[in-house]
Amino acid sequence: METLILILRWTVFLLYFLSFLFYIRYFQKQTKSLARPASFLLLAGILLQTLVIVFQWRLEGHFPVLSVGEASFTWMWLFGVLYFVLEIRLREQAFGIFIVGLMTTFVLIANVFPLHHGPMPPYFQDDWVQVHVLIMLFSYSGLTIGFIASFMYLSLLKELREKNLKYFYSRLPALELLDRLSLESIYIGFIFLTVGIFIALSLASKYLTHVWYLDSKILSVFVTWLIYAMYLSVRWFLNWHPRKSAYISIVGFGWIVISFMIFSTFISSVHAY
Amino acid sequence: MASEIISIGLKLPWIENRIILKELVSGNFREFLSAIKRKTYFEEAMAFHTPYHFEGVFVSDDIDQTIRSVKDVYLSVFPVLSELPKGVFFEWERGESIRHFFEVLLGIGTPIIGDVKFLENVKEGYTQSLESELTGPVLNRLFQSGVKFYKSIVDDSSLFTEAVTIESAIVELGRHIFGNIRHIRLALVGDSAEGPLLYRYFRQLKFKTIQKRMLKPDALIPETNRNLPNETFDILVRLEQKPPAAAWKAHVSEQLKPRRGTPLLIIDLTDQAPEKIVDELLFCYNRDDLQAIIQKNFNDRQKEVPGLLKRLEKEVEEFISWQYSRERFEFSGIIGKSRKLQQVLEMIARVSTANTTVLIEGESGTGKELVAKAIHKNSPRAEKSFIVVNCAAISETLLESELFGYLKGAFTGAVSQKKGLFEEADQGTVFLDEIGEMSPATQAKILRVIQEGEVRRVGSTQTIQVDVRVIAATNKNLKELVEQHKFREDLYYRLKVFHIVVPPLRLRKGDVPELADYFLEKLSQGAGKRIVGITQEAMALLQNYPWPGNVRELENAIERAVIMTIGQHITPTDLPREIQFYEEPSAQNTSEWATLYEVEKQHILKTLEYYDWNLGKVTEVLGISRATLWRKLKEYGIQGKENK
Numbered sequence A: 001m002e003t004l005i006l007i008l009r010w011t012v013f014l015l016y017f018l019s020f021l022f023y024i025r026y027f028q029k030q031t032k033s034l035a036r037p038a039s040f041l042l043l044a045g046i047l048l049q050t051l052v053i054v055f056q057w058r059l060e061g062h063f064p065v066l067s068v069g070e071a072s073f074t075w076m077w078l079f080g081v082l083y084f085v086l087e088i089r090l091r092e093q094a095f096g097i098f099i100v101g102l103m104t105t106f107v108l109i110a111n112v113f114p115l116h117h118g119p120m121p122p123y124f125q126d127d128w129v130q131v132h133v134l135i136m137l138f139s140y141s142g143l144t145i146g147f148i149a150s151f152m153y154l155s156l157l158k159e160l161r162e163k164n165l166k167y168f169y170s171r172l173p174a175l176e177l178l179d180r181l182s183l184e185s186i187y188i189g190f191i192f193l194t195v196g197i198f199i200a201l202s203l204a205s206k207y208l209t210h211v212w213y214l215d216s217k218i219l220s221v222f223v224t225w226l227i228y229a230m231y232l233s234v235r236w237f238l239n240w241h242p243r244k245s246a247y248i249s250i251v252g253f254g255w256i257v258i259s260f261m262i263f264s265t266f267i268s269s270v271h272a273y
Numbered sequence B: 001m002a003s004e005i006i007s008i009g010l011k012l013p014w015i016e017n018r019i020i021l022k023e024l025v026s027g028n029f030r031e032f033l034s035a036i037k038r039k040t041y042f043e044e045a046m047a048f049h050t051p052y053h054f055e056g057v058f059v060s061d062d063i064d065q066t067i068r069s070v071k072d073v074y075l076s077v078f079p080v081l082s083e084l085p086k087g088v089f090f091e092w093e094r095g096e097s098i099r100h101f102f103e104v105l106l107g108i109g110t111p112i113i114g115d116v117k118f119l120e121n122v123k124e125g126y127t128q129s130l131e132s133e134l135t136g137p138v139l140n141r142l143f144q145s146g147v148k149f150y151k152s153i154v155d156d157s158s159l160f161t162e163a164v165t166i167e168s169a170i171v172e173l174g175r176h177i178f179g180n181i182r183h184i185r186l187a188l189v190g191d192s193a194e195g196p197l198l199y200r201y202f203r204q205l206k207f208k209t210i211q212k213r214m215l216k217p218d219a220l221i222p223e224t225n226r227n228l229p230n231e232t233f234d235i236l237v238r239l240e241q242k243p244p245a246a247a248w249k250a251h252v253s254e255q256l257k258p259r260r261g262t263p264l265l266i267i268d269l270t271d272q273a274p275e276k277i278v279d280e281l282l283f284c285y286n287r288d289d290l291q292a293i294i295q296k297n298f299n300d301r302q303k304e305v306p307g308l309l310k311r312l313e314k315e316v317e318e319f320i321s322w323q324y325s326r327e328r329f330e331f332s333g334i335i336g337k338s339r340k341l342q343q344v345l346e347m348i349a350r351v352s353t354a355n356t357t358v359l360i361e362g363e364s365g366t367g368k369e370l371v372a373k374a375i376h377k378n379s380p381r382a383e384k385s386f387i388v389v390n391c392a393a394i395s396e397t398l399l400e401s402e403l404f405g406y407l408k409g410a411f412t413g414a415v416s417q418k419k420g421l422f423e424e425a426d427q428g429t430v431f432l433d434e435i436g437e438m439s440p441a442t443q444a445k446i447l448r449v450i451q452e453g454e455v456r457r458v459g460s461t462q463t464i465q466v467d468v469r470v471i472a473a474t475n476k477n478l479k480e481l482v483e484q485h486k487f488r489e490d491l492y493y494r495l496k497v498f499h500i501v502v503p504p505l506r507l508r509k510g511d512v513p514e515l516a517d518y519f520l521e522k523l524s525q526g527a528g529k530r531i532v533g534i535t536q537e538a539m540a541l542l543q544n545y546p547w548p549g550n551v552r553e554l555e556n557a558i559e560r561a562v563i564m565t566i567g568q569h570i571t572p573t574d575l576p577r578e579i580q581f582y583e584e585p586s587a588q589n590t591s592e593w594a595t596l597y598e599v600e601k602q603h604i605l606k607t608l609e610y611y612d613w614n615l616g617k618v619t620e621v622l623g624i625s626r627a628t629l630w631r632k633l634k635e636y637g638i639q640g641k642e643n644k
Helices: A002-029 A032-060 A068-090 A096-112 A127-162 A175-207 A216-236 A242-265 B012-016 B018-026 B029-039 B063-077 B079-083 B094-106 B116-131 B137-156 B166-178 B195-203 B245-256 B287-323 B326-330 B339-353 B368-377 B396-404 B440-452 B478-483 B489-495 B505-527 B536-544 B550-564 B596-610 B615-622 B626-636
Strands: B004-010 B044-050 B053-060 B089-093 B185-189 B209-216 B219-222 B235-238 B264-268 B282-286 B358-361 B386-390 B429-433 B454-456 B463-465 B469-474 B499-501
Touching: A002 A032, A002 A096, A032 A068, A032 A096, A032 B137, A068 A096, A068 A127, A068 A175, A096 A127, A127 A175, A127 A242, A127 B166, A175 A216, A175 A242, A175 B166, A216 A242, B004 B012, B004 B063, B004 B094, B012 B053, B029 B044, B029 B063, B029 B116, B029 B615, B044 B116, B044 B137, B053 B063, B053 B094, B053 B137, B063 B079, B063 B089, B089 B094, B094 B116, B094 B137, B094 B287, B116 B137, B137 B287, B137 B339, B166 B195, B166 B235, B166 B264, B166 B287, B185 B195, B195 B209, B245 B264, B282 B287, B339 B368, B339 B499, B339 B505, B358 B368, B368 B386, B368 B429, B368 B469, B386 B396, B396 B440, B396 B454, B440 B454, B440 B469, B440 B489, B478 B489, B505 B536, B505 B550, B536 B550, B596 B615, B596 B626, B615 B626
Parallel strands: B185 B209, B185 B235, B235 B264, B264 B282, B358 B469, B358 B499, B386 B429, B429 B469
Antiparallel strands: B004 B053, B004 B089, B044 B053, B209 B219, B454 B463
């Protein structure tokens, strides 16, 4: 069984990788005949990944979110679904190169990390814990797309401002669209982050000891929440230029990645990651 | 001799020469076309002009003759050309010419490579040539495959949609900043020489709003709706540096105030040093910046050229292989090289691409259905259905329910509803054979289908929209039927929009051997026999017979012979009796009569005189091709009028 799952996980990686190659080529060449296979391979990857996750879920009785490896895998799945919906809605495939590039990298990392072994922590019996993890992962997906859109916004803005229209100008979507996209996806990500934290708060008193709020991971999530709250308030209340808020989005994402890496490896926490 | 494609036109540096360009533009293109028709030697021709080309494409079996006569026409219609040095023309032949045509469509070698203007201009020239009856199957096909090639290239790569002119660069910049232009509000500020042109260009696009703002001493006031407060815009195109710097700055900051993060794009076309206004939300572009965009787009396209040329090479090869293929002459099973049949094929090629109704007339057995099928197969509807309805074979009431369908309970036996053939054939072609047999009531309904594209099922009150092409055929004289009030006059004229007469076999006996061989091969394979050929004696009999039943009778005769024969060859005894023992009505002694040679020469001369040497008219009247006429003139030593 384990080998079968392993083979399937690597197949998912392979599909994403191929799709990534097509997205790169499409980004360079801008020919529609390259865009179609890219999307098709991505869809095939997402479908297969869905199958793997359902398979693991049935087999082990819980969502594959127990270890860093499992969680990254599931995260990339949510991320892929979210992006695919966006791609169809916006009819814009220019982000593909960044998104699918990220997916390929993370699925590779997930596959290298060992699968979860040993007994399941008792609190994982509670469905709400799994819901909490999924909601958090979904929120991170939104925030990541927000980061990518912000990054593209800044690249395009730089070219337009310097009147040095080159690579990004003929390949990226419109500046305004990128701004709206980052605002909206961060908005969605923020809502899910808030809901995820609320669920966590109600669960905390049930499973954790009295000083749970000093746990490093929990603190780091609060910081994340604060950063994105700031992003949204400067946009709404202070009417900042999108360029400045884009930097906040990039800082926020940087913080998420750093806290993921540091807290899951160096500092012990009630969270596995 | 096989016919070749040739292009003859003016070289690019000459086209770009201002004086010549002026002459060419002012010169009447129609006049040029009609001079081509009257004075040059060719089988097929088309001419077109774009901002960078002025040329003609010809199909001819005598290249030198064509080149010489076409150049004469150029020089006579545009006298300015004769003052230029010798190298004003270029000539491409065969593959070179085909490649050149595709390059023209894509604008390769010009500064606006890939612009849709080239396709539009060539199409215009082609349409005019088509209307002047200059084109034929080869050039029709060349044009169609050129359009297909252009579309496949341009649809595939977004690099070809980017701007190559100042006005489109403005739109493109706006699109890259604001997205869909439906949401963009644009204002033209002031006025200049290019103002009206820009306004017209922007008007035909779907901007959210477009305004012209005129300049008053100290403020910008919209030309219309003077009382409205200042509106907010996304793009300001500045044409005049009129309002003093202070007023302009005030206006810009006015524009910037109500924004929540949306940028403002100012396009400065004043060609003077712009006032320095710095704001986070402001993008200022002037003419040089737009030129840089155009240059960048041009470089992007230029990079694609090697790839394009490779694809083009494949397209050229495909075209050449079609041009020299056997199928071209067989045209979906229609066989024969006689002039009469080639004329029919030419008409098929011409009418296929149009969407008109076609009436095919011809004796029974001449292959009217094959003609209809060939039209369908060569039309854009080729992939859709082709439905044959024989109006004589079905009873009147049944015909109606077959054609239009019926609702449940519309008549006894209608137990469920059924789609009619017209609905089935939606987007395809319906072939109505023996249309002369149709009752006037059904004829009225057919007319409705042709005119309005509407059908109504039997027993239904609702009309359904269908898109079908109707091809009708008859072996009767419809005009007589109209006179006898058996056929509706309006339908007759509607069908006659384009009409093809399929010649009976006796008028194209030259095709008999080829047809006989074709049927022999097909039928002997079907019968599982190995029959090598037809003996000379048998073939002579076949060619002698008048074939009242036309091609179908020939096919039946061969089928019978294939069954009867015991050897590897068809001999006279294998043929049906009526062919074996057919005797021509005896001919008279004609020794004192003039020879055919003499009669023909006199007749041609008389016609030439009558029509004042208008070769186009003469070929039409005599029913021979231009090439044949030229050959005969040479043969009889008849000199052209000009040379006398």
